[in-house]
Amino acid sequence: MLRTTFLAAAVAIAAPALSAEIPHDQRQSSYELMSPDTRAMQDEDTSNPGMLWVLEGEALWKRETGEANRSCADCHGDATQSMKGVAARHPAFDEKRREPVDLEGRINICRTEQQKAPASARESRDILALSAFIARQSRGMPIESSDERLRPFIEKGRSLFTARQGQLNLTCAQCHDDNWGQKLAGIPVPQAHPTGYPLYRLEWQALGSLQRRLRNCMIGMRAEAYVYGAPEYIALETFVKWRARGMPMESPAVRP
Amino acid sequence: MTRALINVPSRARRGEIIAIKTLISHVMETGFRYTTAGERISRDIIHGFVATYNGEEIFRAELFPALSANPFITFHTVATESGTIEFRWTGDNGYAATESAKITVE
Numbered sequence: 001m002l003r004t005t006f007l008a009a010a011v012a013i014a015a016p017a018l019s020a021e022i023p024h025d026q027r028q029s030s031y032e033l034m035s036p037d038t039r040a041m042q043d044e045d046t047s048n049p050g051m052l053w054v055l056e057g058e059a060l061w062k063r064e065t066g067e068a069n070r071s072c073a074d075c076h077g078d079a080t081q082s083m084k085g086v087a088a089r090h091p092a093f094d095e096k097r098r099e100p101v102d103l104e105g106r107i108n109i110c111r112t113e114q115q116k117a118p119a120s121a122r123e124s125r126d127i128l129a130l131s132a133f134i135a136r137q138s139r140g141m142p143i144e145s146s147d148e149r150l151r152p153f154i155e156k157g158r159s160l161f162t163a164r165q166g167q168l169n170l171t172c173a174q175c176h177d178d179n180w181g182q183k184l185a186g187i188p189v190p191q192a193h194p195t196g197y198p199l200y201r202l203e204w205q206a207l208g209s210l211q212r213r214l215r216n217c218m219i220g221m222r223a224e225a226y227v228y229g230a231p232e233y234i235a236l237e238t239f240v241k242w243r244a245r246g247m248p249m250e251s252p253a254v255r256p
Numbered sequence: 257m258t259r260a261l262i263n264v265p266s267r268a269r270r271g272e273i274i275a276i277k278t279l280i281s282h283v284m285e286t287g288f289r290y291t292t293a294g295e296r297i298s299r300d301i302i303h304g305f306v307a308t309y310n311g312e313e314i315f316r317a318e319l320f321p322a323l324s325a326n327p328f329i330t331f332h333t334v335a336t337e338s339g340t341i342e343f344r345w346t347g348d349n350g351y352a353a354t355e356s357a358k359i360t361v362e
Binding site for chain 1: 259260261262263277279280281284324325326328330
């Protein structure tokens with residue numbers, strides 16, 4: 001199925017890459033492309049499966065762990081206050097590391113340095129639950145990307161976004177800047193705004209991170225996906241967040 | 257760990273038809289899949305769901321491997337009296353989960 005999908009894409013996208021940036025008044029979340037049923041699923045907290053992870057994240061938030069035997073709540077208190085807007089501005093520049101860290105990376109920094117616990121694996125249930133719970137506190141808030149120190153990483157992300165890669169020799173921009181709104185084997189091609197992550201994807205039957213989504217697109221291009229947490233993913237995340245600056249967060253969203 | 261989301265209106269008029277929605281976290285492993293090493297992944301699904309209204313059964317469903325993970329079950333009932341609606345899911349490997357919601361009928 002996937003194979004035919006992307007072969008069709010390769011044929012359809014034979015035109016040269018123009019890669020014009022999407023004008024701000026034409027930007028749209030993939031939510032706009034979803035069926036009324038899938039939208040209803042996202043809109044109502046008791047039918048949005050992403051909320052199951054949020055509930056679990058809330059429990060983890062209060063649980064003491066690690067050698068320090070401290071919970072996230074011990075230091076950060078009420079997440080509805082302390083974590084408001086935090087997901088909307090990640091990846092954020094980390095002073096000590098001199099580079100951006102995404103939300104999952106940030107949680108692991110607190111796990112290892114503050115709780116003295118082992119880092120959670122990317123895409124593990126715990127990290128997804130905590131990131132869903134934290135991202136939920138940013139729902140409706142505009143994505144923020146104004147830190148000038150992010151600039152070189154945004155540019156690195158942009159060059160990855162516009163570079164041809166994989167056996168299909170495609171760029172991300174060919175689909176998401178030049179052909180959004182078109183159909184790819186019956187599926188609408190979205191603009192690729194990261195407004196809803198982590199999100200529940202019906203195809204995955206689970207919650208997944210933005211990196212998992214990027215990995216999916218890379219495999220679709222028949223490119224070699226990076227390992228989770230790779231600087232290339234962080235750069236792409238930083239770029240797509242910048243590209244979507246000002247758009248409202250929807251986490252945890254639902255996608256087909 | 258099991259997490260469930262229940263949507264029952266907290267108040268209703270007597271005789272009103274109300275919608276009840278339940279969502280529960282579960283992998284719903286079909287038993288038809290294999291690992292990359294060729295070993296069969298054993299079946300692990302929720303196979304039963306029962307709802308009771310002040311102890312009386314009002315809805316029952318049997319679930320099968322074709323169902324997606326995190327099953328969402330919704331049904332309607334008539335609000336007859338104030339009390340508790342209870343939900344019970346049972347499944348493979350001794351799986352059992354219960355949740356309840358209060359409703360005031362006036």
